Amino acid sequence: MTLEIAIVLVIIVLALVVFALELTSVDFVAFGLMALLLGLSAAKVLSLSLEDAISGFSNTATITVLAMFILSGGVYRSGAIHHLGGRVIKLAGSGELQQLIVIMLVIGPISMFINNTAAVAILIPLAMRLAHEKKRAPSKLLIPLSFTSQFAGVVTLIGTSTNILASSLTEKIGVGSLGMFEFAKIGLLIAATGAIYLLLVGRHLLPGRRPDAEITDRYKLGGFLTEVVIPEQSPFVGKTLAASRLREDFHLDILEIVRGTDELAYPLARQVLQAGDILFARGDSEQLLRLRDVPGITIEPDSRLAKSARGGKVGLIEVVIAPNSSLIGETLASAGFAERYGCTMLAIRRRGAWALRRVGELVRGRLHGMRLGFGDSLLLQGERAALDRIKVDPNFIVTEEVKTEAFRTEKIPLAIGIVTGVVVVAALGIQPILVAAVEGCVLMVLTGCLTTKELHESIRWDVILLLAGVIPLGIAFEKSGGAELLAGLAAKSADYVPAICVLWIFYFFSMLLTELISNNATVVLLVPVAASTAMTLGLDPKAVVFCVMFAASTSFSTPVGYQTNTMVYGPGGYRFLDFTRVGAPLNLLLWIVTPLYIAWVWGVR
Numbered sequence: 185m186t187l188e189i190a191i192v193l194v195i196i197v198l199a200l201v202v203f204a205l206e207l208t209s210v211d212f213v214a215f216g217l218m219a220l221l222l223g224l225s226a227a228k229v230l231s232l233s234l235e236d237a238i239s240g241f242s243n244t245a246t247i248t249v250l251a252m253f254i255l256s257g258g259v260y261r262s263g264a265i266h267h268l269g270g271r272v273i274k275l276a277g278s279g280e281l282q283q284l285i286v287i288m289l290v291i292g293p294i295s296m297f298i299n300n301t302a303a304v305a306i307l308i309p310l311a312m313r314l315a316h317e318k319k320r321a322p323s324k325l326l327i328p329l330s331f332t333s334q335f336a337g338v339v340t341l342i343g344t345s346t347n348i349l350a351s352s353l354t355e356k357i358g359v360g361s362l363g364m365f366e367f368a369k370i371g372l373l374i375a376a377t378g379a380i381y382l383l384l385v386g387r388h389l390l391p392g393r394r395p396d397a398e399i400t401d402r403y404k405l406g407g408f409l410t411e412v413v414i415p416e417q418s419p420f421v422g423k424t425l426a427a428s429r430l431r432e433d434f435h436l437d438i439l440e441i442v443r444g445t446d447e448l449a450y451p452l453a454r455q456v457l458q459a460g461d462i463l464f465a466r467g468d469s470e471q472l473l474r475l476r477d478v479p480g481i482t483i484e485p486d487s488r489l490a491k492s493a494r495g496g497k498v499g500l501i502e503v504v505i506a507p508n509s510s511l512i513g514e515t516l517a518s519a520g521f522a523e524r525y526g527c528t529m530l531a532i533r534r535r536g537a538w539a540l541r542r543v544g545e546l547v548r549g550r551l552h553g554m555r556l557g558f559g560d561s562l563l564l565q566g567e568r569a570a571l572d573r574i575k576v577d578p579n580f581i582v583t584e585e586v587k588t589e590a591f592r593t594e595k596i597p598l599a600i601g602i603v604t605g606v607v608v609v610a611a612l613g614i615q616p617i618l619v620a621a622v623e624g625c626v627l628m629v630l631t632g633c634l635t636t637k638e639l640h641e642s643i644r645w646d647v648i649l650l651l652a653g654v655i656p657l658g659i660a661f662e663k664s665g666g667a668e669l670l671a672g673l674a675a676k677s678a679d680y681v682p683a684i685c686v687l688w689i690f691y692f693f694s695m696l697l698t699e700l701i702s703n704n705a706t707v708v709l710l711v712p713v714a715a716s717t718a719m720t721l722g723l724d725p726k727a728v729v730f731c732v733m734f735a736a737s738t739s740f741s742t743p744v745g746y747q748t749n750t751m752v753y754g755p756g757g758y759r760f761l762d763f764t765r766v767g768a769p770l771n772l773l774l775w776i777v778t779p780l781y782i783a784w785v786w787g788v789r
Contacts, residue, residue: 188230188664195220196657196709200697211646214653214705221656232660239659240652244618245352249345250648251621255603256302257642258628262599263591268294280324284387287311287325288379292336297607300337300344301507301644304330304748305581308504308755321392326752327766328382328390331740333748335378335774338737339371340364341617342607345647346703348617350733353658353711359725364611367730373781374734374774381770389766391758412463418480426453430463439464501571503580504755505560507644507747511579515555525574527566558646559743559753578641581751592633599633650704658708683723683788687731687779690714694735695771703736703746710736727786734778740767 195217202213218237225232240246268290275286290310294303311329315322337343341351341364351362412430414420420428431438441448441455442462448455505511511519516529556562564574575582606624610617628634634642690710697706710732718725739746743753743763752758782788 186665189666189669191224191229192657192660192664192666196661199654199657199705211649211653214650216653217657218653221660230660231663232656236659236663237656238652240655243352243651243655244355244616245345245349246648246651246655248348248352248618248621249651250643251618251625252299252342252345252348253302253643253647254625254628254634254639255606255621256298257638258599258625258633259298259603260302260306260642261592261638262595262633263593264596264600267591267593267596280320280387281383283314283318283320283325284328284383287314287329288332288382291329291332292375292379295333295336296339296343297603298342300333301747301751304333304751305506308581308752312755323391323756323758323762324387326756327749327758327763328386330746330748330752331378331382331386331767331770332375334738334740334746335371335375338374338734339368340607341366341610342621343371344703344737345651346707346737347733349651349704350707350711350729350736351617353707354715354726354729357662357712357715359715359729361616362726363613364607364617367733370730370734370778370781370785373785374738374778377774377777378738378770381773386766386770389769391762412465413482414457414459414461414463415480415482416459418457418459420457420480421459423457424453425455425457425463428457430465436465501564501566501574501582502755503562503564503574503582504751505556505558505562506579506581507558507646507751509556509558509579511556512558512646513555519556525564525566525577526570527564527574529562529564558747559751561753561755578638581755595631595633598631599628602627602631602633647704651708654705654708658712661709662712683721684779684783686717686721686723687728687782687788688775690717690728691731691735691775691779694732695739695775698736698739698746699742703739706736707732723788724786727782727788730782730786731779734782735775738771738774740770742767 199213199217218240221230221232221237222234224230225234225237287307291303291307294307307329308326311325312322314320315325334344338347341347341362347362355361420430425431425438425441430436438452440463441452441457442464443458443460511521516522522528564571566574574580602624606617606620609615609620614620615623625639629636629639694706694710697710711729714728714732715725717723718728739749741764743749743758743760749763749767753763756762
């Protein structure tokens with residue numbers, strides 16, 4: 185092993201650790217990787233040119249994925265999927281099995297031809313409405329919605345960004361790009377296997393948390409959560425919490441006391457209150473309104489609580505931060521949330537590794553200082569007019585029906601026609617998928633399916649930056665000789681195992697990495713190694729690449745392994761281990777059968 189290979193491997197390991205721990209957003213980590221590679225390239229430590237270090241921005245996969253987001257945005261804005269889903273969902277009936285089949289029949293075909301993340305975002309409100317109307321637990325429908333979108337997305341080249349990226353990488357390393365339906369037969373077998381599992385086994389493992397419980401129950405709130413501030417000159421200063429009788433007199437549950445940057449230790453009853461203390465209190469609106477009239481304390485936000493208690497003019501809504509939301513990375517204060525939306529956040533459920541350490545717990549911290557992230561679920565309180573605006577805001581995925589007036593239904597034929605044209609032109613080989621997709625994006629704007637502002641909003645910039653940052657890492661791994669080294673080791677091990685075992689090995693490691701880091705990062709790291717190994721062993725490189733690609737596109741065991749899982753995590757009221765209980769057996773099943781499908785279809789022995 186050379187020094188250069190060792191350096192690249194260290195960078196890869198560090199990247200995996202940072203990705204897995206989610207110390208910061210994955211797109212920033214990827215951008216940081218690009219900066220590191222640029223520095224090492226400029227210092228001649230790596231045999232990587234500066235052009236290679238920034239080639240992720242010009243890579244055909246990056247541009248194609250960007251174009252697919254725009255095409256999906258055009259279909260969404262037309263209301264085509266919403267309109268179709270609304271009609272089909274009426275056929276769901278009241279039986280659990282029938283509803284599950286209908287959900288799968290709606291999301292499956294859609295996810296084959298538009299980005300599956302966009303498809304899930306559109307259909308979450310429809311699934312929630314179905315659950316509400318049929319008195320069904322949303323948790324019985326949303327995991328199947330996410331899982332089906334994933335294994336349907338592997339049927340075509342454009343079903344998921346992972347497929348497009350894999351095609352670009354195979355072309356770059358000399359294996360040849362992938363056709364629109366080149367792996368469709370294998371994808372359909374995978375989709376059929378996943379569907380059978382969900383219908384026969386998975387649905388019995390799903391939790392059944394009832395939808396007739398109030399939203400606040402899912403956030404473990406007896407009523408509203410608010411911040412009680414002890415100001416200067418308050419008569420409560422110097423008294424213990426027990427002596428203040430705030431809990432007894434007002435029937436409040438004091439969850440936490442924050443003093444400066446410190447969270448005071450239990451037992452809270454013995455804590456002596458000081459000026460500036462923040463008490464996180466839980467209670468219904470009438471209790472909090474009574475508390476508002478007590479001299480010596482301040483309630484935040486007190487005007488909205490007053491409205492809520494007096495006339496029911498204020499409602500509650502649960503929303504999920506959308507993948508392309510401008511609120512990602514912002515706090516409520518920095519985003520001017522209350523002024524911008526006219527709503528107050530009462531509670532939040534976080535996602536990611538931080539949430540793993542506090543599964544199912546209410547996040548207790550200064551509400552206006554928490555940084556928002558993709559997949560976070562918010563409980564919002566506001567006037568009905570404000571909540572109606574929230575429902576059509578692209579920054580959120582709401583758990584109520586989105587108003588159809590926001591869609592351009594007259595553009596449905598145009599939007600569907602443009603996407604169909606892109607698929608047909610690429611499938612027939614008339615134009616490369618990149619060319620057809622970009623031309624389709626231009627047509628979306630020229631025909632009025634999208635405005636230029638909506639074009640920008642449709643793009644998942646975090647995914648684009650992720651691709652731009654991790655693609656050069658794959659190039660560095662290849663140019664350093666690391667891919668060749670690992671391929672050689674794999675070739676030696678293959679002397680003792682049949683070819684099918686090579687497929688199982690690559691599928692397993694791809695599946696494992698996808699649960700720890702992003703699906704796209706996994707493809708970038710392993711596709712060059714898989715292709716090199718296959719060529720060394722005399723196997724068809726695409727067969728081994730398919731193992732990496734399919735494993736990276738189907739992640740079921742955690743709510744953070746794939747974006748669609750994260751999106752349904754909050755609305756379904758799931759716990760982290762719900763995904764493991766339902767998804768881990770499916771992961772293991774596909775690990776066993778997918779390489780067998782590939783070997784059968786591709787002739788690997």
